[in-house]
Amino acid sequence: MGQKFYLExxxxxxxxxxxxxxxxxxxxxxxxxxxxAEEADLIILNTCSIREKAERKVxxxxxRFKPLxxxxxxxxxxxxxCVAQQEGERLLQRLPHVDLVFGTxxxxxxxxxxxxxxxxxxxxxxxxFLDRETRLALFPERRSTGEVVRYVTVMQGxxxxxxxxxxxxxxxxxxxxxxxxxxAEVGRLVGSGVREVTLIGQNVNSYGGNTxxxxxxxxxxxxxxxxxxxxxxxxxTSHPKDISQRLIDCxxxxxxxxxxxxxxxxxxxxxxxxxMRRGYTAADxxxxxxxxxxxxxxxxxxxxxxxxxxxxxEADFLDTLAxxxxxxxxxxxxxxxxxRPGTQAPLRSDGLSPEVQQERFDRLLELQERIGPAIWRxxxxxxxxxxxxxxxxxxxxxxFGRTTWGRIVNFxxxxxxxxxxxxxxxxxxxxxxxxxxxxxxxxxxxxxxQG
Ligand code: SF4
Numbered sequence: 001m002g003q004k005f006y007l008e009x010x011x012x013x014x015x016x017x018x019x020x021x022x023x024x025x026x027x028x029x030x031x032x033x034x035x036x037a038e039e040a041d042l043i044i045l046n047t048c049s050i051r052e053k054a055e056r057k058v059x060x061x062x063x064r065f066k067p068l069x070x071x072x073x074x075x076x077x078x079x080x081x082c083v084a085q086q087e088g089e090r091l092l093q094r095l096p097h098v099d100l101v102f103g104t105x106x107x108x109x110x111x112x113x114x115x116x117x118x119x120x121x122x123x124x125x126x127x128x129f130l131d132r133e134t135r136l137a138l139f140p141e142r143r144s145t146g147e148v149v150r151y152v153t154v155m156q157g158x159x160x161x162x163x164x165x166x167x168x169x170x171x172x173x174x175x176x177x178x179x180x181x182x183x184a185e186v187g188r189l190v191g192s193g194v195r196e197v198t199l200i201g202q203n204v205n206s207y208g209g210n211t212x213x214x215x216x217x218x219x220x221x222x223x224x225x226x227x228x229x230x231x232x233x234x235x236x237t238s239h240p241k242d243i244s245q246r247l248i249d250c251x252x253x254x255x256x257x258x259x260x261x262x263x264x265x266x267x268x269x270x271x272x273x274x275x276m277r278r279g280y281t282a283a284d285x286x287x288x289x290x291x292x293x294x295x296x297x298x299x300x301x302x303x304x305x306x307x308x309x310x311x312x313x314e315a316d317f318l319d320t321l322a323x324x325x326x327x328x329x330x331x332x333x334x335x336x337x338x339x340r341p342g343t344q345a346p347l348r349s350d351g352l353s354p355e356v357q358q359e360r361f362d363r364l365l366e367l368q369e370r371i372g373p374a375i376w377r378x379x380x381x382x383x384x385x386x387x388x389x390x391x392x393x394x395x396x397x398x399x400f401g402r403t404t405w406g407r408i409v410n411f412x413x414x415x416x417x418x419x420x421x422x423x424x425x426x427x428x429x430x431x432x433x434x435x436x437x438x439x440x441x442x443x444x445x446x447x448x449x450q451g
Contacts, residue, residue: 005031006040010058011048013200013236014171015081017151018107019046021140022080025110037065042076042114047083049166052338058083062095069097076100076117080107085170086341088127103127104171108138129172139177142185144192148389148419149402152189154182154220155201159210160239162266163277164306166340167202176208179215179223186224195419196232196387199224204235205242218246225254231387231421234258234406240265241279243288251296259296259404260330263289264304268323269316272309276345282323289327300330300375300405307364308337308357310348317360321367330375330405332368336361376407379426379434384409386424386436388417403434411436 005026009019022044023033034040043065047058062079069075078100079091085103092098099117102110106126116122130138135156142150157172158165186197199221201207208214215223217235225233233256240263250257263285267273270281292299305320324332336357339345386401392410393400399413401424410433411424417438424436 003029003031003041004034004039005042005044006034006037007044007046008061009046010054011046011050011081013151013198014153014156014202015046015048017140017142017153017200018081018104020142020145021107022046022110024140024143025107029111029114037068041074042078043068044078044080047079047081049082049086049170049340051335052340055083055086059094062098066097076114078102078110078114078117080104080110082166082170084125085127086166089125092123092125099123101125101127103129105130105135108140132173132175135172135175136177139181142189144189144194146193148194148387149196149198150189150194151200152182152186152197153177153201154199154204154217155207158202159206160203160279161277161344163275163344164309164337164340166343169342171202174203174206174210176211176214179208179220182220183223183227186227186230190227190230193419195230195421196234197224197230199233199235200237202237203239203242205238205244205247209242216244216246217242218244218250221247221250221257222254225250225256230256232256232258232404234260236262238263239279240285240288243292245291248288248291248295251292251299258406259299260302260406261292261299262302262304265320265323265327266304266306267309267312267316268320269312270319272312272316272319275311276306276309282319286323286326301327302331302333303327303329304333304335305364306335306337307361308352310337310345310352311350312337312352312360317363321364324364324367324371328371328375329368331372332364334361334364334368373429373431376429376434379403379407380429381426383423383425384436385421386411386438387421388413388419390418391415400433408433409436410434411438413438 049055076099080102084101091101155176157174158168159174161168205217207217268282384403388401392398394410398410400410424438426434426436428435
């Protein structure tokens with residue numbers, strides 16, 4: 001019997017991609033995936049430290065594996081990702097049953113590190129950052145997994161150092177992957193059946209900025225868009241200050257670019273935005289929203305918002321509510337501010353009480369509850385193009401796909417539809433998904449919106 005690994009992933013798309021790389025390295029070592037931690041010879045947690053709560057969750061999770069290690073001393077427990085990068089050796093001290101801590105720049109070394117843990121019974125923390133050239137040379141190539149939609153990494157790291165954010169501290173400085181490598185990878189993925197790619201990075205629209213002679217993000221997006229047989233392209237995450245007019249124009253000129261943009265606002269108060277070091281004002285942000293809407297009237301916006309940044313006043317918070325109202329987000333991801341190690345904001349002494357934070361958080365959610373669901377309900381009765389991704393978690397022989405706005409739609413249909421863009425009539429809209437109906441005759445129905 002071969003060895004089995006159990007891998008759990010927390011956090012953002014970057015961690016999802018890193019986990020794919022980890023799984024591919026383990027497959028090369030002869031491991032296969034276990035369905036539970038109990039049956040694994042190797043447990044890996046790929047972790048997120050963007051919020052204090054996420055980090056606490058990871059540590060709590062790791063304690064749950066202690067009895068498994070006591071029952072089976074040969075079991076190897078490893079921690080990767082942002083908590084590993086941030087905590088390093090301290091994790092080994094806090095968690096005596098953990099064998100290996102590997103940082104965000106050390107995934108490629110996993111085979112060698114595992115060998116050392118097993119053969120030499122070492123406990124290892126490896127969290128050194130790599131230099132730019134080495135990182136560029138080590139950009140992992142994605143392998144085909146038979147899926148219809150895939151993430152493609154175009155850049156890593158961030159140079160912005162927003163005062164609340166741990167990313168530059170745990171992911172390192174910004175590097176852009178050569179455009180030739182990105183295009184070759186998308187071409188290979190499309191050749192293996194992928195129909196939609198999402199270009200990912202911490203700040204994708206600053207792509208190429210610190211690499212003389214490289215394409216801009218708008219140029220890269222257009223080049224990816226033009227790869228034959230690719231049905232759709234998306235990107236995430238964008239920084240509002242780096243949204244160029246050329247990128248805005250892409251929404252008017254690239255029909256296969258999905259009609260959605262995730263544009264983190266963080267705060268609607270100019271004073272708070274300055275303290276966060278975001279590099280834009282609420283007016284700048286709203287101007288970009290207006291220009292995007294002018295280029296593409298059907299575009300939908302989603303956003304991240306932090307509630308209770310130190311020193312946030314009621315007036316600041318009302319400014320945030322005003323922007324949320326004005327933009328009309330389809331969805332927002334709201335976070336209570338939590339201080340992160342190494343960032344500048346925690347050094348301030350004017351933090352808000354948990355009660356004030358929570359009260360504002362609830363008011364923001366209440367406002368969004370009036371805005372978001374009404375936007376999704378507009379789809380009911382429309383026939384929309386859906387890229388069918390696979391079998392639905394709802395079971396019952398249902399399939400699922402996504403609209404151009406990224407909404408999951410469950411519907412009844414045959415497996416031969418997977419990988420196709422088909423017209424589906426939306427019949428109901430729920431909190432996180434929609435229900436649709438597909439008839440073959442729909443194929444001739446004119447769809448609303450883009451593919
Ligand atoms: S742009 Fe700001 S919030 Fe986004 S990853 Fe960089 S530092 Fe963090």
